[in-house]
Amino acid sequence: MALKDKMKKSGKKSSSYISAKESRRITRFNRKTTKKLEKKRADAGKDPALYTTKMKDENNVVEFDNVCTYFFTDNGVVKAVDGVNFSIPKCSTVGVVGESGCGKSVTSLSLMQLLPRPTGQTVGGEIRFNKGDGTAFNIVNTPNSVMETIRGDKLSMIFQEPMTSLNPVFKIGEQVNEVIELHNKDMSPEDVKARTLEMLELVGIANKEGVYNMYPHELSGGMRQRICIAIALACSPTLIIADEPTTALDVTIQAQILDLLQGLKDKLQSSIMLITHDLGVVAGMADYVVVMYSGRVIEKGTADDIFHHPMHPYTIGLMASKPVVGKKVEELYNIPGSVPNPVNMPNYCYFKDRCEMHCDKCNGVYPPEIQVSDTHIVSCYRYCDQGKELGYPKSVNVEEL
Amino acid sequence: MAESEILLEVKDLKKWFPIKAGFFKHTVGHVRAVDGISFNIRRGETMGLVGESGCGKSTAGRTLLRLLEKTSGEVIFDGQDLNELSKEELRKIRPRIQIVFQDPYSSLSPRIPVGEIIGEAVREHGIVPPEEFDDYITRVMKVCGLPEYYKDRYPHEFSGGQRQRICIARALALAPDFIVCDEPVSALDVSIQAQIINLLRQLQKDFGLTYLFISHDLSVVEHISDTVGVMYLGNMVEYSETEKIFAEPLHPYTKALFSAIPIPDPDVKINRIILEGSIPSPANPPAGCKFHTRCKECMEICKTEAPEWKEVREGHFCACHLYDEK
Numbered sequence: 131m132a133l134k135d136k137m138k139k140s141g142k143k144s145s146s147y148i149s150a151k152e153s154r155r156i157t158r159f160n161r162k163t164t165k166k167l168e169k170k171r172a173d174a175g176k177d178p179a180l181y182t183t184k185m186k187d188e189n190n191v192v193e194f195d196n197v198c199t200y201f202f203t204d205n206g207v208v209k210a211v212d213g214v215n216f217s218i219p220k221c222s223t224v225g226v227v228g229e230s231g232c233g234k235s236v237t238s239l240s241l242m243q244l245l246p247r248p249t250g251q252t253v254g255g256e257i258r259f260n261k262g263d264g265t266a267f268n269i270v271n272t273p274n275s276v277m278e279t280i281r282g283d284k285l286s287m288i289f290q291e292p293m294t295s296l297n298p299v300f301k302i303g304e305q306v307n308e309v310i311e312l313h314n315k316d317m318s319p320e321d322v323k324a325r326t327l328e329m330l331e332l333v334g335i336a337n338k339e340g341v342y343n344m345y346p347h348e349l350s351g352g353m354r355q356r357i358c359i360a361i362a363l364a365c366s367p368t369l370i371i372a373d374e375p376t377t378a379l380d381v382t383i384q385a386q387i388l389d390l391l392q393g394l395k396d397k398l399q400s401s402i403m404l405i406t407h408d409l410g411v412v413a414g415m416a417d418y419v420v421v422m423y424s425g426r427v428i429e430k431g432t433a434d435d436i437f438h439h440p441m442h443p444y445t446i447g448l449m450a451s452k453p454v455v456g457k458k459v460e461e462l463y464n465i466p467g468s469v470p471n472p473v474n475m476p477n478y479c480y481f482k483d484r485c486e487m488h489c490d491k492c493n494g495v496y497p498p499e500i501q502v503s504d505t506h507i508v509s510c511y512r513y514c515d516q517g518k519e520l521g522y523p524k525s526v527n528v529e530e531l
Numbered sequence: 532m533a534e535s536e537i538l539l540e541v542k543d544l545k546k547w548f549p550i551k552a553g554f555f556k557h558t559v560g561h562v563r564a565v566d567g568i569s570f571n572i573r574r575g576e577t578m579g580l581v582g583e584s585g586c587g588k589s590t591a592g593r594t595l596l597r598l599l600e601k602t603s604g605e606v607i608f609d610g611q612d613l614n615e616l617s618k619e620e621l622r623k624i625r626p627r628i629q630i631v632f633q634d635p636y637s638s639l640s641p642r643i644p645v646g647e648i649i650g651e652a653v654r655e656h657g658i659v660p661p662e663e664f665d666d667y668i669t670r671v672m673k674v675c676g677l678p679e680y681y682k683d684r685y686p687h688e689f690s691g692g693q694r695q696r697i698c699i700a701r702a703l704a705l706a707p708d709f710i711v712c713d714e715p716v717s718a719l720d721v722s723i724q725a726q727i728i729n730l731l732r733q734l735q736k737d738f739g740l741t742y743l744f745i746s747h748d749l750s751v752v753e754h755i756s757d758t759v760g761v762m763y764l765g766n767m768v769e770y771s772e773t774e775k776i777f778a779e780p781l782h783p784y785t786k787a788l789f790s791a792i793p794i795p796d797p798d799v800k801i802n803r804i805i806l807e808g809s810i811p812s813p814a815n816p817p818a819g820c821k822f823h824t825r826c827k828e829c830m831e832i833c834k835t836e837a838p839e840w841k842e843v844r845e846g847h848f849c850a851c852h853l854y855d856e857k
Contacts, residue, residue, distance in 0.1 A: 229720040350809045380583040380747065382806045385791035389805060407721060410750075410793025433797040451725035453754035455777065455792050461732070462754065464725040468690055 148205065160202040163531050164248040175273025183268045185260050186217075191369045191401045192241065193217040197255035197270075198526045199233075199240045202248075206473040210236040212425040213255070213523030215499070218369065218418075223395065223402040225416030225433070227409060227448075231469060233425040234405045238371045241269060241403075242287055243277045254526040259285065260368070283313040286362040290374035292354035296346040302357055303342035306330070309364045329360040332397075334390060352383035356390070363394060370395070371403045376411065388415060409452055413437055418505075421445050424469055424480040426496075426523055431506035441508045443485045479511070487512060498522045538709060538741050539572040539595070544604035546587075546594045550814060562814045564590040566765035567604070569840070572758075574708075577735065577742040579756030579773070581749055581788070583810055587765045588745045589633075592711045595743075596628055597621065608709070626656045629702035633714035635694035639686040645672075646682030649700045658705060668704065674737075675700040676730060692723035696730065703734060711743045716751060728755060749792050753777055761785045764821045765813055767840070771847040781849040783826050820852065828853060 148156070174180040186193055199211040211233040218224045226234045239245050240252050241259070257269040259280070267280065289295040297305060306326040310317065317325075323342075330338040333356040346354055355375065362370055372391065376384040392415060395402050404415055412419055412433070419436040421429040421444070429442040440446045450463035467484040470476060476483070482492045491511040499509050502517040509523075547561035564587045572578045580588045593599045595606045597613050606613045608628065616624065632638040639648060650668045653659065659667045669679050675696045686694060695715060702710050712731065716724040732755065734740055746752050752759060753773060760770040761782065769782040780786045787804040806825050811817055817824050823833040830852060838850045 229722060352809050380810075381749065381791045382583060382787060383809060384793075385803050386805055388793075389803065408793060409721075409795040413795045413797045413799075414793050416797075437795060437797050448721060449795065451722050452795065453728075453750045454795060455750045455753050455789070459754070462725040462729055464729055465722040468692065468723070 153204065156204060156206055160204075160249075163528065164202050164251060166531060167251045167253065168248055171271065172273075174271035175276075181268045181271040181273070181276070182265050183256065183258055184264070185258055185266045188260070188264070190217040190219055190258075191260050192403075193256075193258040194237065194241075195256040195258065196524050197237070197240060197252065197257055198524075199236050199245065199250060199252045200526070200528065201250050203473075207528050208472045209425050209475060209525070210250075210472070211240060212475075212525055214422075214425075214427050215523070216420050216427055216430055218401050218403055220368075221395075221399055221401060222417040223392075223404055223415050224418045224420060225404045225406065225412035226420045226422060227406060227412055228422035229407060229469065231424075231472065232422045234422050235373055236425075237422075238287070238373055238403060238405055242281060242285065242371065243269060243272065243274070244287075253528070253531060254524070262368070279313070282309050282367075283365045284368050285371070286365070286367040286369075287371040287373065288355075288358050288362045288375045290377050292351055292358050292378065295358055296354055298346055300345075301342070302330075302344050302346065302349075306357070306361055306364060309361050313365045325364070326360075329364050330357075332363070332394065333357070333360045334386075335360075351379055352386060355379060355383075355387055359387075359390065359394070363398060363400075366398050367400055369401045369403060371405070373405045374407070375404075377406070377408070384411075391415070409437075409449065421448075424472070424475065426480065426509070427499075428481065428510070429506075429508045431503075435503070435506040439506070441502065441506070441513060442481075442510050443487045443512075444481050479509075496522065536573050537571045538574045538609055539743075540605075540607040541571070541595055542569050542605040542607070543567045544569070544591065544594060544606060545602040546590055546599060547602045560814055563765045563816060564813060565594060566813075566816075568760075568762070568765075568767040570758075570760055570767065570770055572709075572741055572743060574741055575735070575739050576757040577744050577755055579752035579759040580743060580745045580762060581747060581752050581759065582762035583788075584747065585810055585813065586762045587813070588762050589713055591762070592630070592713050592743060592745050596630060596711055598630070626652070626658065626705035627708045628711075629705060629707040629709070630711040630713060631695075631698050631702050631715045634718055635691055635698055636718070638698060639694055641686055644683050644685055645677070645689075645697055648686070648697060649704050652701070653704050656705060671700050671704045674734070675703065676726075690723075691719050692726060695719060695723075695727050699727075699730065699734070703738075706738075707740070709741045709743070711745070713745045714747070715744075717746065717748060724751070731755065749789065761788065764810060764816055766821060766850065767848075768822065768851070769847075769849045771844075775844070775847050781843055781847065781854065782822075782851050783828050783853070784822050787827075820850075 194214050194216050197211055197214045201208040201210055214237055228234045241257055252270045258266040259269050260266050303326055306329060307322050310322050310325050327338050330341060335341050335356060376387050379387060406412055416433050419433050420427055423444050429445050440449055447463060447465040451465060453462060465484050470480055479492050479497050482488045497509045497511045499507050499520040500513050500517045501507050501520055502513055544565055545567050546565040547563050549558040550560045550562060552559045568591060582588050594601050601614060646668055649671060677696055677700060716727050719727060744752060744755055756773050759773050759776050761768050763784050769776060769785045780789050787806045790804045808825055811824060819835045820833040820838050823829045832852050838852045840848060840850045843849045843854045
């Protein structure tokens with residue numbers, strides 16, 4: 131009775147409430163669907179023809195083509211990435227910006243095939259990774275055995291938290307050696323060690339022989355992140371995914387690490403996919419910028435397009451809400467409200483409820499991608515008459531899987 | 532400036548943590564977390580305290596609230612030395628000094644509903660008569676942008692931004708004069724950060740609050756503060772008004788720190804001063820000037836003699852040998 135009163139007083143039912151019957155239904159559905167998806171993936175992995183494909187543009191390292199990654203959770207299906215389209219050209223840095231929960235990390239995990247399966251599944255679209263010989267992997271169908279040869283070799287990742295991404299019980303040297311040994315099976319142990327020391331020197335560690343025999347706890351945060359970078363770069367990858375590489379570090383150390391990454395990228399001719407929420411970091415590093423919101427790309431273009439001519443109301447709001455040194459404003463702009471519930475997305479533009487510039491058109495379906503210039507693409511109805519429509523992001527109907 | 536304008540005066544505050552070792556737990560040394568800092572905060576103003584992690588800025592905030600006992604020094608709040616007060620006197624003054632913590636996820640008890648979190652201390656200190664209690668809490672929540680029906684909900688039902696509003700409401704409910712904000716926005720998303728910063732500024736205008744704003748995000752500090760203090764390894768290296776310090780940083784550390792701020796404009800190619808190495812251990816700080824191991828303009832004298840804390844320009848304090856003759 132008391133609980134009922136409280137419910138009445140609070141005016142509405144808690145949105146996260148699920149009845150026991152509903153909960154059972156969701157669990158049953160998830161089990162059935164994920165089983166089917168796992169089987170489909172295992173079948174596709176048997177035949178190389180099913181996971182080899184062709185790049186649309188040979189100058190790209192990676193192409194995301196309408197990628198949908200969903201999580202089958204106990205509260206319902208979370209569409210973490212829902213129809214994401216963008217590509218990473220050779221030898222360039224692409225910044226992926228967005229708030230927490232917008233799907234930027236899940237995009238990178240889908241590319242690495244590091245999703246927590248069977249809960250997380252890439253249910254649709256293609257991720258093409260350039261092999262360099264005219265063909266490409268379709269990462270979505272690539273079996274684990276093949277992924278293991280690419281991961282860490284041609285495709286590597288630097289994680290956010292250098293404190294937890296190194297193993298505390300192995301020496302630094304062993305951890306770097308491991309990657310090199312795994313991908314170069316015919317290398318002699320001496321050569322492996324020489325390569326490790328070379329990598330440590332490359333990332334700016336002065337006392338390389340000493341650090342080789344140290345354990346991670348003996349190093350500071352900045353040093354550990356350097357080790358993580360050394361591990362990621364040990365096999366000269368064509369793409370480095372840097373997932374918030376400097377968020378856990380101080381500003382002065384952040385400057386050191388960004389400087390290092392930029393320098394190494396040019397030296398090794400790699401591309402970087404830089405995932406961050408800090409617009410300042412992106413502006414300093416990236417050639418292209420992709421802005422994500424609630425699992426979808428809402429705007430993409432060159433750094434100049436995004437920073438000097440932002441078009442989507444969310445991008446504009448994001449820029450205005452961050453104080454900038456040297457620019458005095460009385461009050462910061464704040465985007466009202468918060469992100470929509472990922473289990474129950476609206477069928478109109480996801481940003482409409484927080485948008486101060488919305489119009490009648492926004493009540494319709496999710497806006498299409500509109501090409502406003504050669505490089506600049508935005509998903510917003512306000513620019514319908516300023517460019518060519520490229521099509522709507524395609525969602526996957528989970529009931530039909 | 533008139534004496535009464537100063538709300539908080541900190542004089543040579545020190546906080547050393549003993550390092551114990553061996554079977555009998557002998558004290559073998561000290562971590563000099565805060566090693567002699569001095570500053571004043573005027574009524575209704577905000578002071579920003581910046582520095583790298585481990586420089587002692589959070590310890591400074593906690594020590595001056597007497598959440599940690601100081602090692603030496605004085606903290607004078609509104610004419611009273613906080614460290615001289617007895618337990619009862621301290622209890623009386625507590626409602627006037629409040630703190631908002633960094634992590635809104637761990638600083639709220641998960642078992643207590645929001646109304647009680649905000650109201651507990653109000654009842655304890657008798658801020659309002661019991662019959663007005665409910666209305667008062669509702670009013671405080673409204674000011675902080677929380678609807679009334681949140682009262683019976685529990686912290687886990689809220690997002691980070693909402694929780695930080697609850698923390699602010701809890702501090703505000705006691706009608707304080709002075710709030711220490713210990714990195715209140717660093718755990719939040721950019722768009723939510725702006726909401727909280729605007730809320731803090733609005734409250735300052737409406738209630739004449741005084742803040743000590745501890746943060747490592749320099750752009751936020753520049754936006755919200757009237758004066759800024761820069762700390763390095765337990766010492767204050769520079770202190771001035773915000774405009775002055777950002778227009779003309781004096782200390783080499785401040786210069787490097789400010790040059791490392793990422794600017795969201797791809798055309799601005801800033802000349803970054805990259806500091807070599809990382810912050811030394813506060814248990815065994817370098818002799819002389821603590822910054823000399825990383826300093827670009829290090830001289831012979833820096834290695835042996837600690838620089839004096841002095842007023843280099845009008846209202847602009849700095850501790851560096853570069854400004855000795857002037």
